[in-house]
Amino acid sequence: MKKRQILSILGIVFLFVFIFSSCQKVCTCKHWVQGVEEKTYTVPLARGEKKCSExxxxxxxxxxxxGIECK
Incomplete structure (x- = not known):
């Protein structure tokens, strides 16, 4: 019985971790200077932002x- 409770708790924990970690969207941004791509990096969307293009x-x-171009 105790083993089943532990497995149930672990299952619920993994489910919550999966749900809450998948909510945050990450954008891939490129830094351009005079037509040359200088650097590529990732940035999470801030609160209120819906698209990376913002x-x-x-x-x-x-x-x-x-400038900076994000997708």
């Missing part, structure tokens, strides 16, 4: 990107 700050001047 983090974009890219400006195109003369066919060259400068």
């Amino acid at each position: 983090k974009n700050t890219v400006v195109v001047v003369g066919d060259e990107k400068t």
Whole structure:
């Protein structure tokens, strides 16, 4: 009986960990300077943000990107 209780508790814990860890979305962002990709990194969405594109700050001047582009 005790073994079954422990397995039930572990199952519930793993379920909660899976549910709450999958809620946070991570964006992959690229840092562009004069059309050259400098760096790629990941950033979690902040509260209130729904899409990774909300983090974009890219400006195109003369066919060259400068800023941050997130997907």
